[in-house]
Amino acid sequence: MSDTFVTFRGWVGNEVTHREPNGISVVNLRVASTPRIKRNGDWIDGDTTWYSVNAWRSLADNVRDSVKKGDAVIVHGRLRTEAWTREDKQVSNTLVVEASFVGHDLTRGTSTFMKSTRQERRNDVDVHEEIQDLVHRAADETPQMDPWGNPKVVSETGEQDPFRTGVPAA
Numbered sequence: 367m368s369d370t371f372v373t374f375r376g377w378v379g380n381e382v383t384h385r386e387p388n389g390i391s392v393v394n395l396r397v398a399s400t401p402r403i404k405r406n407g408d409w410i411d412g413d414t415t416w417y418s419v420n421a422w423r424s425l426a427d428n429v430r431d432s433v434k435k436g437d438a439v440i441v442h443g444r445l446r447t448e449a450w451t452r453e454d455k456q457v458s459n460t461l462v463v464e465a466s467f468v469g470h471d472l473t474r475g476t477s478t479f480m481k482s483t484r485q486e487r488r489n490d491v492d493v494h495e496e497i498q499d500l501v502h503r504a505a506d507e508t509p510q511m512d513p514w515g516n517p518k519v520v521s522e523t524g525e526q527d528p529f530r531t532g533v534p535a536a
Contacts, residue, residue, distance in 0.1 A: 369444050369445075371444055371466075372441075372443065373440065374440070376397040376398050376438075377397065378436060379416070380396045381395075382433055382434070383395070384430045390423060391422065391426040391427050392421070394419070395418075397419055398416050399416075400412060417463050418448075419463045424482070428468075431482075438471035438475060439468060439469065440467075442466050442468075444464045445462070447461060448460045448462050
């Protein structure tokens, strides 16, 4: 099954809602996109399409801290539809976009970028040191190889004999 990805621009129609189910950050917002159509030489507004947008993890945190109701945004993500039953028993479909990217639409205004700080992972230093130990230990314990990938033979004095390899003579 292939996914459909869309990129669209529009206006945020509600306050961004943030929650953390199972400790994973997610935001939800609605974005209205209205195309401009030229009819009889005049530009008019086309039909507005509303998208429900979900963003997860660090993107969710950045959207929560950056995007407000009324902002002009550009959204890129995976498109899907959700069917649901209204109170009057009519079935409706909602366009849902799981966002990969969200940003302000700079054709509509200005924005200031501030790099977000990454939360430090627990035991990063220990993992880094352990990897360094493994790399250096493996390098010390790995036999030296000749250009053909054969192990080099080390003499009793500890010197490598450039003419001898660990390959037995025929």
